[in-house]
Amino acid sequence: MAWIRPLPLPLALAGLLLLGAPASAQEATPDPLPLPSGSPEDQALWKATGDVGNELTSVRWAGNALHWKIRTDDLHARLEAAARADPAAAKRLDDLRKRLAAAQTASHADLTGKWPIDPTRACQYDQLLLGSAMEVAATRGDRAQLGQARAAATRCLDLGKATLVRVKRSTDDLAREVTAVEEALAATASAGK
Helix, strand or coil, X not given: CCCCCCCCHHHHHXXXXXXXXXXXXXXXXXXXXXXXXXXHHHHHXXXXXXXXXXXXXXXXXXXXXXHHHHHHCCHHHHXXXXXXXXXXXXXXXXXXXXXXXXXXXXXXXXXXXXXXXXXCCECXXXXXXXXXXXXXXXXXXXXXXXXXXXXXXHHHHXXXXXXXXHHHHHHHHHHHHHHHHHHXXXXXXXXXX
């Protein structure tokens, strides 16, 4: 089993604060880079390449948090113990455990498998290249690189969106299974009292 190195305390606290921030606070965060000069279409493409990376990061955080919750709350062992304690609910609880395991496996594969884009930077390089080409085209009138930068950014954006859909779907499936397991365990615990 591979050892997972913990984050330094300031980064861990920042992550917890970010995850706990209300949606309105997260939406109010300004773009880290100023919008480059250029056509509205190029500016929209530039912004979209950054947005897809931010969305992928958010979905990865959510997926990793779910995997951590499954492990720290020991959901598989708790389901097995609840099934042993309540023979009438054993089949239903075992089915839940199998669904949780399947969703966990699919999510893990999507989070850690090979991506068609850089899993850490997403489309950041293509966004920076496009922004530079837009500035050069606006200030010097040199448009030679702009077409190539546009094509690379569009390709990365398409791949990023497809990756986002796949990872978000498996993360949402895992979240549903975790919620179903928690509800079943709570119901089993209250029925046993």
